[in-house]
Amino acid sequence: MNRRKYNCAGMGRRDFLQVGLGGMMGLGLADLLRAREAQAGKKINCILVWLDGGPSHYETFDPKPDAPKEIRGEFGAMKTSVPGVSFCDKVPHLAKVADKVTIVRSIWHKDPNHGGGNHYMMTGRPTPVPVNCGAFVTFHPSFGSMTSYERGVIKGLPPYMSLGRMTRSGGPNFLGAEHAPFVIKADPNNKSFKVRDVVLPQGISESRAENRQVLRRELDTLLRITDKVAKDPAVSFDRFNAQGVDLITSTAAQKAFDISKEDDKVRDAYGRNSLGQRMLLARRLTEVGVSFVTVYYGGWDHHTNIFKTLNGKFMTSWDQGLAALINDLDVRGQLDDTMVVCLGEFGRTPKVNKRGGRDHWPGAMSVLLAGAGIPRGQIVGATDAKGYYAAENVYTPEDFAASLYHKLGIDPHQVLHTATGRPVQLVDGGSRIKELFA
């Protein structure tokens, strides 16, 4: 097994190398942890907004106003803050922040099913067998789980969180439950919003929580075998407990969870709805060091009445929230250290169907990326004149995955081993989307 080994303090081999032998001998544990944090501080954190169901590229970032009516649909195109670039006219807020983001219009694959498409875009790997549309499958670690595996727990925070729910293929697969996302189902737009498990339950004060810990330590007398070769699970039990305590006592983390402390103006800017507030919460979480936050926004499977749905709240919440997230990160000077990615499993059919909807179409999709040094105000690639297929600077999900991993400082071509010892390359082939690294 090629898994990284952690010692009791939760430090990987890499940390020791980075700190160096001198550090090991001359510094105390607290110094080491500080060194680790300094190191971690430089890393890019990621907010991935997942549009489950597959958003239409026509009705978002790749309108085709010159195509015939049955293809261009009912909406128009609008100018954006980038000269010569148009978005669909139903995303005015995003059009304004076009000068801060890159849109890749030329990613495509061949899996037209939700199960398979989700898996491909969430892990960078196609499913090894065709799967049903309704399927929730996992054959490979997701981006978030892999980030958790690589970075470990930083400042006691779960490194991978998923807001709303876990996405279909957003799990750890063979990396193990340790790297599953911490899911926050509760709606931060609710007045009574509280993050489960990471804030003290109602009625438990900090001093009481502390007393409980003291009592626990005193009463928990089960023998711990400290010899490493014994691999005593009680020892790692203590480690996870200590991390949990850290999290509760870390004021920075606790503040992040308390979204009510956010300025009302900022909250309004994101939109007073579940999605808007989830994006805001995502920002607050990455701010305190959560490495990877997925924001789930489902309902994009518009087989019927696409124009009616996208001409309402469903669209404006997303448009406003995502634009606000990008602006907010930018204003705070955090955009360089944070990557924002927004996509779904595929695009939608060029031709509007009889039910006024668009069906699944993996031949083209648009992906929004911002931050992490990704050039601002850029369009990468293009679909053909009618938006059927990615046609210029065409990229695959593997290229996308390699790029994401590269930005996160993770070697996309490393070889991992499954529980049965089967070697698996994190991303099979794929090379970086060069335009994201200009």
Added chain:
Amino acid sequence: MKAAIYTLLLLVGPLLAGTPEAMVLLKANCFSCHNPEKEKGGLDLTTRAGLLRGSDEGKAIIPGKAPASRLIQVIQTGSDPHMPPKGQLTPRAISMLENWVNAGAPWDATALKDKPRPAPAKLGKLPPSYTPALAVTLAPDGKRLALARANTIFIHDLTAKNKRIATLTGHRDAVQSLAWSADGKWLASGGYRSVRLWNTEWKLARELTGFAGRVTAIVFSPDNTTLFTADDGHVRTWSVADGKPASNWQAHQDTVYGLALSRDGKQIATASADETAKVWSVADKNATATLEGHHGAVYAVAFKSDGKQLATGSADHEMLVWDLQSKQKLTEVRNHKGGVTALRWTPDDKALVTSCEDGLARIFTDIKPHDGAQRSGTAKERKLAGASGRLHSIATSADTKTVVAGNHAGDVFIWQNNRLTATLKAEAAAEPKGKISFIKDVLPILSKAGCSAGSCHAKAGGQHGFQLSVFAYDTHKDWREITADAHGRRVFPAFPSESLIVKKATLAMPHEGGQRIKPGSNSDRVLRQWIRDGMAYQHEGEPLLTHLTVEPAARIYRMGQTQHLKVTAHFSNDSRRDVTALTKFVSNDTEMVAVDEAGRVTVGRMNGEGTLVVRYMGQVAIARVTVPAAKKIPAANYAALPANNFIDELAYAQFQRLGLLPSELCSDAEFLRRASLDTIGRLPTVEEARTFLDDKTKSPAKRRALIERLLKHPAYGDYWANKWADLVRPNPDRAGLKSVYVLDQWLREAFRANQPMDQFARAMITASGSTHRFGPAVVYRDKRTPDEMAKIFSQAFLGTRLECARCHNHPNEKWTQSDFYSLAAYFAQVKRKGSGVSPPISGGTEFFYHGGSGSVKHPVTGNILAPKPPAGPPAQVAVGADPRAALVDWIVRPDNPFFARAMVNRVWGVYFGRGLVNPVDDLRASNPAMNAALLDALATHFVKIKFDQKALIRTVMQSRLYQLSHTPNESNTADTRNFSRMYLRRLRAEVLMDAINDVTGVPSSFAATWPGARAIETWNFKISSEFLDAFGRPNSSSDPPCERNTSGTIIQALHLMHGDGLQKKITHAKGRARRLADSKKTVAEIADEVYLAALSRRPTKNEIVFVEKFYQGHNNAKDAEDGENNRRTATEDFIWAIINSAEFVFNH
């Protein structure tokens, strides 16, 4: 003066710093990935500027400071990340690079220059067995055919019974391309660095030279004045009149396989290995379109007559038709089962004719663009019958009536009006020379070099278009891939050293995988000689590999000792060969014992037993390593150990061998808790605990009585059903809720009734009937193909993981694909009717039954396989009988090597937290049991007691081994696999949840169950529970179904500490905490009850004192916000602390 010194330094600096050597090292090990093209890791190391710039992760080097330079850091042994990713530089190379960086990293571009590769002055002779027809072409009038067979061109007259009218010689290497001018006056042929123009008298009129490599494609301009050629990535134009070059440009960075001119001669299209096709304006050589969308090398391009559409064919098995103005893909044709090697439009634009590596020529008509509502457009396919082999080329006549295709053997097929009228066979092809064969010699070299590793060329889709089968399970395909694929560009029989496969493997050209074969090594020589000899797959009468032996096969080692293994291959003619150098070595347990690539064993610092697996060409052998403790324990100590039954005796024998002494017997309280949790998945109640602890009966009898009580407990069935559900329960999203419920209830009933395991297996495997009535049928509803059925039942009842062998021969076992599909053949006659699965509801009922017919084919050979158990003779299945019954008959035979072992091992795993074979369902020769004698004895016992699981459990629980303490002694701290002490096991999710409910006195409520249901009674993983999710339950949507993960997580810790759920239970008005706090009990009495409820023991004096102090503290707290009832909060906190203790969370 200063300037002079500086100049002098500049001049001699590089030499002093070993610059040329360092440059060469950089080039050989880094440039393949870190070049301006690939820029892996954002790094370009091919210039000094790039080296100094580094990547976003920082500078690559700091001149003068080697230790601080990242480049130097990452090449050290054991660094993480490590470079180069697939190798380790020698210490000498590392120090050379260090010196160079310390000297300021002077750059010397001249050292980087490729030494000009001299054109091979004289190509060698092509092996006579090598006769591929890489090119065919028809004269414009359709009457004459030119075909290339290896390096000879034959002209046939199609009007005169295909008579051969000329033979053109002169090319040394195989002719790659042929073209006929539109006026029929010229035939052009392309070979290695040469194009020959032949006139109508079949005389060589001119030879064009100056090419960089093989000329892979040729076309004439429509006016016959200009010739276009492609070699490597270059396109060149030539004047036909005088053979002078007119222009040339680099069209692609990789091989151009195909050229096509538009009918007006104004556009030229190029097809390239870089996975794109491009269209160029002939006038100014500007690219007007780059067509991206293929996932493999593009082999062929063809214009429609108006020049507005282009068809492309690719190694990715697809043919695409593009609109050149919008660059839109109009039609995707996916009928081909191999790479599309060549294609032509018929002149009337009505049809596309293609040749394919799958051996078929096809004509597509009615080619319609897709309509934007569905993905691919349509085209009518017509297969031209009669061809075989791998087709490399195709030609059509202007009237479209004649189609000609050539294959790799050199056969050329001629169809007239879609009917095969002639096959021009290659003259009786000579057998390849020599003795070297692909199977016997070359494949072992490539395997050992790592080419067919899962992360290199054997991954799905291969690497850069070159794909080998995983662990070489499909040797024929690998052979074809190397010798014939990609227009044969991987081999160069006229000059073997120039073969792509040799150059890449020896790093004579950039290779991401680095140098896999040392230039000049024996492997290099064998590879080149094999190519020169004609690339035999296997020689006639060649002896076959029968088995391997390894020496020493078993040995007792001292800690830290080393040993070289020797591996011998045995062949069918009784010959032997030392294959140590070509063998792959793997240690099953690297902490115990390590083994390197050369077979050198290094024993670690642990006592125990380890296994080394050696693998060579599908054969496996094992070497056992026994490492006793350094300190010898007198035999008398073992003689004195009390043994309750045969389990203890066999365990002690092993302990003695390894120098381990077992821990002491655990306490009665520990045994009570352990036995209850392991047998019924519940904590003893306070009353039960009290009664047991107060019972004055002496221990063995007392414990035996408890065991009997537990085995009679009704919860036994639920606990075991829950475990088996992990193995067979389908995703309700797929198989339907009702079906999943029916299966769940059946499992519970089976274990409640203690159905003997042979009957249990028979019921599951031979299931017939409705999925809404008979539980076992539900497994078939989920596993719908014979291979899925074979996979699940072999894992469940044979304890073997055959799924590896589904796709490739098992890497660490003798299981082959034949074994797997022969097992699947037992299930070939399972039929179903009724409403099938319709995720996510699957509401209807489905019936399964023995249909009486059906068969399973080997996926590679295509042979129909008869039902045959792995490691057994073929099955005798009576006509009309259900083969599944025959399978069960074999499984439950007393001498079946798998079933009883698999069943007892599973039970062992539950009671000891780890199987004798681990993982519990991975029984195979290369993963032997920790104590094979014990496993055998248990299996024999299980057969004797007629597969009665409760009786087996009784034996296990009565053993002293099961009753050992968790506390280690001096000898066994490091023992984590021989069971000389009890190992800690975290309670599984459902058990832990029920335990918390029992301790707090507040049950949980679950959807889709009855009020008061326990977690162990939930019957599908979609019944929502944050707790169960956090602590892990198998998610049947994951494939392969994951083992339950019992490693801790921070999420679990958080959930236990701060979960709302726990807090509510602790503070519940009807919960235990409230009841105790409101009672008149003393703190000592409260402590007594909580300890008994949660830990099945009484608190110690010290603990009571501490708890009392804690209550005291609460009473004294002035600012306690719960001031009015400090006794309540104290009790809540006390229960919280116990639940959050390791003693509670673990079974010990």
